Amino acid sequence: MPRPRPVSHRQFVAAAKALAHPARLRILAMLRHAELCVCQMSTILQLAASTVSGHLNDLRRSGLVLERKQGKLVYYALDPESPFAAWVAQALDLVASDSRIRADAAVINRVRAVPIPLLTRGDLTLEAIRKRRARRPATSPAAPA
Amino acid sequence: MPRPRPVSHRQFVAAAKALAHPARLRILAMLRHAELCVCQMSTILQLAASTVSGHLNDLRRSGLVLERKQGKLVYYALDPESPFAAWVAQALDLVASDSRIRADAAVINRVRAVPIPLLTRGDLTLEAIRKRRARRPATSPAAPA
DNA sequence: TCCTCATCTCGGAATCTTCCGAAATATACG
DNA sequence: CGTATATTTCGGAAGATTCCGAGATGAGGA
Numbered sequence: 001m002p003r004p005r006p007v008s009h010r011q012f013v014a015a016a017k018a019l020a021h022p023a024r025l026r027i028l029a030m031l032r033h034a035e036l037c038v039c040q041m042s043t044i045l046q047l048a049a050s051t052v053s054g055h056l057n058d059l060r061r062s063g064l065v066l067e068r069k070q071g072k073l074v075y076y077a078l079d080p081e082s083p084f085a086a087w088v089a090q091a092l093d094l095v096a097s098d099s100r101i102r103a104d105a106a107v108i109n110r111v112r113a114v115p116i117p118l119l120t121r122g123d124l125t126l127e128a129i130r131k132r133r134a135r136r137p138a139t140s141p142a143a144p145a
Numbered sequence: 146m147p148r149p150r151p152v153s154h155r156q157f158v159a160a161a162k163a164l165a166h167p168a169r170l171r172i173l174a175m176l177r178h179a180e181l182c183v184c185q186m187s188t189i190l191q192l193a194a195s196t197v198s199g200h201l202n203d204l205r206r207s208g209l210v211l212e213r214k215q216g217k218l219v220y221y222a223l224d225p226e227s228p229f230a231a232w233v234a235q236a237l238d239l240v241a242s243d244s245r246i247r248a249d250a251a252v253i254n255r256v257r258a259v260p261i262p263l264l265t266r267g268d269l270t271l272e273a274i275r276k277r278r279a280r281r282p283a284t285s286p287a288a289p290a
Numbered sequence: 291t292c293c294t295c296a297t298c299t300c301g302g303a304a305t306c307t308t309c310c311g312a313a314a315t316a317t318a319c320g
Numbered sequence: 321c322g323t324a325t326a327t328t329t330c331g332g333a334a335g336a337t338t339c340c341g342a343g344a345t346g347a348g349g350a
Contacts, residue, residue: 006242009170016165016236020158021338038297048340053298055338072296072347087235091161094232097151120296166308183327196309198328217317217326265326291350298345307336314329320322 005083014062015084019091022100023047024055028078029092029101031065033108037073039119040111044104049120064088073116150228159207160229164236167245168192169200173223174237174246176210178253182218184264185256189249194265209233218261 007015018024023045030036030044042052056076059065066079079085095101111119152160163169168190175181175189187197201221204210211224224230240246256264 004239007239009167009240009243009245012236012240012243013165013167013170016161016170017337020161020165022154022158023338025154025158025161049297050299050341051339053296057298069297069347072294074297083239087232087239090232090235091157094149094152094228095154095157098154098157100154117295168308193310194327195311195329198326199308202328214317214327217324219327262325293350294348296345296347298343300343301341303339305336305338308334310331310333312330314327316327317325319324 004086007083011063011083015064015087018059018062018064019088021055023052024059025091025095026101026104027052027055027059027076028064028088029095030104030108031076031078032089032092033105034112035068035075035077036108036112037075037116039073039116041076043111043114043119044107149231152228156208156228160209160232163204163207163209164233166200168197169204170236170240171246171249172197172200172204172221173209173233174240175249175253176221176223177234177237178250179257180213180220180222181253181257182220182261184218184261186221188256188264189252 019028026045027041030041038049038052038056041056042049045052056065056067059076060067062084063082064079064084065076068075068077078088082088164173171190172186175186183194183197183201186201187194190197201210201212204221205212207229208227209224209229210221213220213222223233227233
């Protein structure tokens with residue numbers, strides 16, 4: 001177990017601010033399960049892509065996540081080298097049983113199975129999902145045949 | 146070592162917000178060394194008592210500190226039973242080597258040696274201290290004879 | 291090249307935070 | 321009881337945060 005590097009109290013305050021918002025906390029909790037791109041998180045959080053992008057910028061600037069560009073997509077992941085990695089992990093353990101956090105985790109694999117173009121077409125707003133479910137009792141949101 | 150209790154993500158965000166401010170972080174770091182009253186922290190932080198009282202209210206409502214009234218004074222201490230206690234301790238370890246945090250720790254015992262009435266009379270602003278030091282080369286700020 | 295699409299940046303509105311001083315509260319002490 | 325003092329609460333000003341949509345950017349694909 002690597003001893004955590006010391007940080008300035010300014011750096012620390014920035015990191016704590018990053019954790020101190022429901023959307024950013026949910027993002028970090030999701031990234032524990034899988035690397036995700038902006039549009040996937042935007043779908044799960046039900047927030048505009050520009051909003052999610054802003055949150056991810058905060059998380060990156062405070063040293064909590066890393067980005068990896070792949071074609072048009074930008075994938076984000078927890079930074080295991082961050083001086084805050086162990087502290088963030090402990091935080092995520094504390095909230096792991098929260099219902100919202102668990103619900104997000106349960107949805108991640110389903111969303112990852114959806115082709116990206118479908119995610120950004122408003123097909124996955126809550127209303128759209130409910131409508132489809134009313135018509136087709138199929139469980140999987142992927143593979144629209 | 147007691148297993149930390151799970152908390153809701155709302156409770157957690159409140160606790161993270163509490164850590165996410167320089168003054169509140171410094172307060173928590175000071176309380177690791179000693180129980181302190183509002184006017185002592187107000188002196189060290191160089192902030193109005195009403196401001197410090199507000200920060201302490203935040204810390205108390207998010208479950209990080211306890212208060213103990215003793216006469217006119219209200220002493221605050223870290224809550225060792227808080228579900229966040231271990232997480233906060235880890236945070237304070239991360240910033241323990243920060244210069245501001247160390248400077249605060251170095252001043253605590255001196256301030257505790259000063260009688261309370263002297264603290265709230267503006268005798269301990271930075272300028273007042275420098276003036277006294279120029280006149281009297283004595284090291285102790287207490288016992289004004 | 292031209293178009294599409296995922297992401298980012300910018301501008302602005304609504305809300306929240308932070309700080310102080312003044313007034314209110316609470317506890318001692320004469 | 322009246323005064324003194326430590327703390328809290330209130331009001332308001334200054335600044336920060338959060339969110340979205342419109343437009344800019346950049347990587348592919350037709």
